[in-house]
Amino acid sequence: MSFEIMSISSVLIQKQAVAELEKCNDFTTQFRLTLSQRDAVELVETRTLALKSNGRIEFGGGVIEKIIREFCNSPYLSMHNYAETLHDLTDMFYYYKNETLELMSDDDLIKFMKKSFDGLCQGSLELLSGRELANMARNLRFGYTPEYLEGLACGEEDEDEEY
């Protein structure tokens, strides 16, 4: 008989999470974005894997719902890349949750991701993960603010343009 968390939590949490994701469709249809039940199950699986590989655990619906609500009005999202982008964003979110030493709340991190995704990254997930989030996490760890990063990133870009 074990009272270890991983052994008692996963099944219950997953069922609850799939139901919550399906509910999100009510809100996202206005942006012509919907998730099938299969998409929802796969997203929850991605979340489970991301949590496991980043050594974290989550109770309830989790952040996918928050990500959906924040990103659904992005001009870079359409039905053909919606589910795929959500998989990547979910993965990224948990990775950078650890990388920022949990100094940033869920809401702030998601807002930062959205702002960068729509802004500097212009819909590129590679730039978002490899540059914007990486710089932001590094600056937070060194005691700077995320804004400091933005200034630095712009400066670097200007320098690049000169060459």
Place this chain on the structure above:
Amino acid sequence: MKNIEKRHIIDSNNLSGEFYFTSIVQEGYAYGLLNDSDIEDIKLQCLKLLSNKSELYNGGESSSIRIEAAESIMKSNLYTIGVYLKSLPDADFAVSELKMVSIPEMYQKGRALISGKVHSAKHIYKMAKANRLINLNYTYNATLDDNGLGIFFKLYNPDYEAHEVPVSIDYQLCNPITDLTGIEFIHKYLENLFLENEFCSYFNDDNIDHILCGYDEGYKDLLINIFEQVLTVALGCMLANSMVVKLDISEEKIRRLYNNLSKEDDYLLALKICEANEKILQELNISSLSLRRYIERSLPKITSNIVHAVKTNTLGKTIVSPSNPDLKPKIQFLSGVKMDDGKYRKFIEELLICRYSSDKLALIKEKVKSFGDIEDLLFDAQLSEEEITSVLGMLGDVEIAELIRRHPLKSDIQAVDLSEVEQALRLFLISYIDQLTADRQDHIFEILNHLIDD
């Protein structure tokens, strides 16, 4: 009919003091008091409680939590519930409580009990500090200080880490606590430490200091239990008909005691020690029931030490006679005034250009007037082993002893950190001492024992 005890289904001896909740659920399941559905329900409730606590832990800012943190909170929750279940009359009752009462409710009750225990532990800590011994033992003082046990009360987090003991406790009790953790551990530790202090307070601090010096003059750096030493010597005094309260037993009396005890078998020896203990309690007029019980609990360990010492003819090492370091003769070594730096530099240059050892020795004899200069030139004059041995030959026993004190004869492993010249000097010093007669060696080491720091 008064002696009839209620029969319990669960044997409380099978329950873990540290992981009480888990062990009681396991035992309850094994004896059929809890079925699969009960277990499932308990697990789900535990998960719900963990979920709520994790949310509080994150301050509502994060929906996920690191697994290590979640595991720690889960352990803390189960520990807190365990504290409540322990407070119930018996294990069977605790199992029925598990079925009847919800997990969050039991957690709240446990949390209230922990708060009470923290408060009580603080009070016992104050009492233990008030009756502390005036003693040089480092671990004893460091553990009792505000920077030792005092830190526990600043760092203990009963909400999320109730099962942790966030403090390092170096001073070991006579009866170590092995099956408790968290505040229960600290509470019990402080209780026992207070009782040990209380027993020692029946004796003069100086007398305790003397018996500890008799055990080892460097006792201040040792990880020893003071109470155990005091009780052992007190038992020795009682068995040898010496004054218990003075803890004064001579080596001769220990020898005679050995002669008496070595005739007895183990059982009779243990009986004698028990009787001696009773007499001590009477003589010291110890009326506190908790202290009497604590002493009785400590007796088996001390009895086994004494029995072993009698068997191996080492009673003098277990029951020690007091030694007063202040009464020992002391030698203060004054090395004289060194020559000034300019003169010394010239002298070394002169020494370096000498071709023959005899010239070097003659020069040293002529110019060097202080021990400090001799010590310096052993490092600076690039002398050979033979020359160093000759220089050492010029020194008296006190000077050789002082040289050993300043450059102790350490093992090869300890010598790793030393410079090459220092290593060489120590090596030559060892070989020089080895070639001396046994009497002279004894004399030098005797002097070494009496030399005191500058």
